[in-house]
Amino acid sequence: MSSPNESRPHEEQPSVVIRDRRRIDPETLQPREPDEETPEREGGEHVLGTPDRAGALEAQLAERTAELRRVEAEYENYRKQVQHDQAAISEIATAKVLDSLLPVLDAIDRARGLGEVNGSLWAVAEALEERLADLGLERVGTAGEPFDPARHEAVGHQVSDDVDTPVCTAVVRPGYQVGTRLLRPAQVSVTEPPDQAPPAATAPDS
Template sequence: MTEKPRAADPGATGSVPGGSAPAEQAAGDGPRVVIRNNRKIGKTEEAPAAADAGADVPAEGLVEEAEVVVDEIEVETVDGPIPAGPPVVDAPAQPVDGGAVAPLGAELEALRAELDERTRDLQRVSAEYANYRKRVDRDRGLVQEQATGSVLAALLPILDDLDRAREHGDLVGPFGTVAEQLTTALGKFGLTPFGEQGDPFDPTRHEAVAHQTSADVDEPTCVQVMRRGYQLGERLLRPALVAVADPE
């Protein structure tokens, strides 16, 4: 069935051959959409009946042009900026075939193995450095303690003289004050005297120079102290010289 050519719209300008859109619209008209349909009339098609006796019938081989005009199109405007849609994320590229996966997997395994090796190296170096710091701190402490012990050991004979002067009652007046200040100052370095009469005998701290028996003791006891012993912290500087009484 053929379509009749529609009469030109009064509000539209002349159309350009070849199916181009109208050049411009009439003032005051709304948006218009023109759809054209070009068909070539063949020999077997019947010519459309004319609307009146004077209508022209398209000749054979000519192009029949039909247009459909949509008079009104509602256009909705939006105030403000148009909201942006969700970001477009490109899908990860998929391998064309399984042949490219094997080299990537092997390279990934090699990188993981190298990372594990470097991690173990770092842990080993960290442990060695921690042990080195502990060893250095321990050695530094031992050197400092040995140096302090050497100085204090050189002062022990002076302390023995002060003890003998104290036993004879000579530490009086200014001399006694100086002796007490010296003992206090040496105590700040960790020097501690030991060895008193009546202490249990300890062979690791006492050096027995005399033995006797007594019914007044239940265990070996220091009954006389000839020379006091000294220790620096837990370190023994000098044992005490004592006389020991064993039980009968």
């Protein structure tokens, strides 16, 4: 009597295939290349090394990089605008303070002209003018410079053949500016050539 095992036909066992999906080689400790024979995972999801996935990542990286550059450019423009506004506000505030001190400088100039500034008063006047110059205050108007209606106010006028263009002959009262901001124009006496002098007024017919 045969045993049950002998009566059954021999069945072949299915071969077992073991695939090592580890990304790091355990022997060399180096990254492995993706398996070209199995480019997709179960369910059709692309693995990282496939061209479609790599292209999508590159496009996403380019988009994020462009967005970052736009943000950086906007921030740089904002920073420059803030600095410009702060400088303008500071210049306006400084100009207001210096403008209020112009009568003091005028008084010092008059006292100098009368010879009343000497000794300790001279030192105080010099220190004040140096300090105001450090804050950006500059005098406007010098005898001999070309007349500029934007910077000079003509309070005297004469004609001479010795000049070719209008020239500031004398400074009656100096002007002042801070940077490009004119606090007040200089009052000057102007000398002009004959061809630029205004025509003489004619008496009306009787």
